[in-house]
Amino acid sequence: MMEKYAWKAQIKEGSLSEYCKRHDEIWPEMVTVLKAAGIKNYTIWNVGNDLFGYYECEHGMAYATKVQSESPVVKKWDEYMKDILIMPMDPITKAQPLLKKVFELD
Numbered sequence: 001m002m003e004k005y006a007w008k009a010q011i012k013e014g015s016l017s018e019y020c021k022r023h024d025e026i027w028p029e030m031v032t033v034l035k036a037a038g039i040k041n042y043t044i045w046n047v048g049n050d051l052f053g054y055y056e057c058e059h060g061m062a063y064a065t066k067v068q069s070e071s072p073v074v075k076k077w078d079e080y081m082k083d084i085l086i087m088p089m090d091p092i093t094k095a096q097p098l099l100k101k102v103f104e105l106d
Contacts, residue, residue, distance in 0.1 A: 007096035
């Protein structure tokens with residue numbers, strides 16, 4: 001069974017078009033890391049400056065988090081995005097804080 005992961009963040013004021021551009025031009029090596037982490041069905045939405053991301057973890061969240069936290073590509077991507085993104089990271093996992101699921105309809 002795939003585990004589900006959801007996160008939230010904010011785009012700095014006036015940076016939505018740049019955020020979208022960077023994702024339209026996502027680095028192939030970043031896609032490779034996400035796939036190696038077992039991440040599937042990754043989608044990001046926005047409303048105003050708020051972002052909501054969702055993905056499924058084929059090998060579980062712990063594995064996906066480990067692969068991403070150990071990747072120099074992810075570290076480089078995070079550095080690349082920090083000028084336009086406000087995203088607090090969990091101090092233990094070094095990933096976006098997991099949102100608590102309150103409802104699911106299958």
